[in-house]
Each structure stands twice: as structure tokens, then as C-alpha cells.
Amino acid sequence: MTNVSVNLYTYNYRQAKTYLIAVLFVLGNIVLPQMFHLVPKGGITWLPIYFFTLVGAFKYGWRVGLLTAIASPIVNSVLFGMPMPSALPAILIKSVLLAIGAGWAASRYHKVSVPLLFLVVAFYQVVGGIAEWTMTGSLMSALQDVRIGMPGIVLQIVGGYAFIRYALNK
Known part of the structure; x- marks a missing residue:
């Protein structure tokens, strides 16, 4: 799994493609968490709400990622009660950080690699964790x-790499 050139796109908010692609990734972020919630503690173990935000932002730019990052947790919470409304602020912060970090990394390096995705995931987890700690006062949370x-x-990093590299490579 080395640095691999892939076609990366950046759409703006005036393009219909931006919204169409974001809707597809939001749907992915609805279906994937529902599958993982069939397993006890599947959501908190597998963090599926972030997967398509990472993929969408990296492959199609931060705008698609940002739309996906904001809509996915809210739609899931409204439709299924998960994430719980009390958890939404922290999840939204982490999702937005993930979208911005992935979009920036893709536009800066124009390649996908496991180390690059590791850095993106580490960025949103560290900065998002600090924000969550500040909001909740709980380091454990x-x-x-x-x-x-x-x-x-690990799923985000390795699965995200595979999805961007193989499933979306065109």
C-alpha cells in the first residue's frame, strides 16, 4: 500500500454534482451505521458514521465532505436516535474536522496512501478529542x-484507502 495516484475532484457549491455525490455519501453513512448497530456496541467500536465522510471529502473535495459530515449525523439521529442528540455536538465537530482535513490532504498531496489517511484520522481524533474534552469536561469521553x-x-484508514483506491478509481 504505497502512495497511489488517483483521480481526485473538487466540486463547488454551484455544481449539482456536489449535492448528488454528497447525498450518496450521506446514504452510505446511514446504511453503514445501521449495519454496525446490529452488533452490540457496533457504533462506538467501528465508528461507521465517519467512513463515507472521509471517503467523500478525500475523493470529491472538502465541500462534498462538509455536506456529508453535517447531514449524516443529524439525519441518523433524527431517523434512528443514533447518535444520541447529546452526542451530536462532538460528532459534528469531529465530522467537520475530518471533512476539512481529508479535503485539504487530498488537494495538497494529490495521492492516497495509508500514512496520509492515518494523519487525517489522527488530526480529527486529536483535535476533535480536545474539543470534546473542553465541551464535556471528561477526558474519558x-x-x-x-x-x-x-x-x-483502522477501518477508516485501511478501508478508506481501499475504497478510494479501488472502488472509486476512475
Whole structure:
């Protein structure tokens, strides 16, 4: 898994493609969490709400990522009660950081690699964790994604690489 050139796109908010692609990634961020919630503690272990935000922002730019990052947790919370409304602020902050970080990394390096995705995921987890700690006053809550969600972090990095590299390579 080395640095691999892939076609990366950046759409603006005036293009219909931006919204169409974002809707597809939001749907992915609805279906994937529902599948993982069939397993006890699947959501907090696998962190599926972030997967298509990472992929969308990296492949199609920060605007698609930002739309996906904001809509996915809200739609999931309204439709299914997960994430719980009390968890939404921290998840939204992390999702937005992920979208911005992935979009920036893709536009800066024009390649996808496991180390680059690792840095993007580390960025949103560290900065988002600090924000969550500040908001909640609980270091344990802020570290939950890392303590319990390590399988999800690995899924984002390795699965995100595979998805961008193979499923979306055109």
C-alpha cells in the first residue's frame, strides 16, 4: 500500500454534482451505521458514521465532505436516535474536522496512501478529542473513540484507502 495516484475532484457549491455525490455519501453513512448497530456496541467500536465522510471529502473535495459530515449525523439521529442528540455536538465537530482535513490532504498531496489517511484520522481524533474534552469536561469521553473505537479507526484508514483506491478509481 504505497502512495497511489488517483483521480481526485473538487466540486463547488454551484455544481449539482456536489449535492448528488454528497447525498450518496450521506446514504452510505446511514446504511453503514445501521449495519454496525446490529452488533452490540457496533457504533462506538467501528465508528461507521465517519467512513463515507472521509471517503467523500478525500475523493470529491472538502465541500462534498462538509455536506456529508453535517447531514449524516443529524439525519441518523433524527431517523434512528443514533447518535444520541447529546452526542451530536462532538460528532459534528469531529465530522467537520475530518471533512476539512481529508479535503485539504487530498488537494495538497494529490495521492492516497495509508500514512496520509492515518494523519487525517489522527488530526480529527486529536483535535476533535480536545474539543470534546473542553465541551464535556471528561477526558474519558473524549478518549472513547480511541479507547473503544480502534477497530473503527483502522477501518477508516485501511478501508478508506481501499475504497478510494479501488472502488472509486476512475
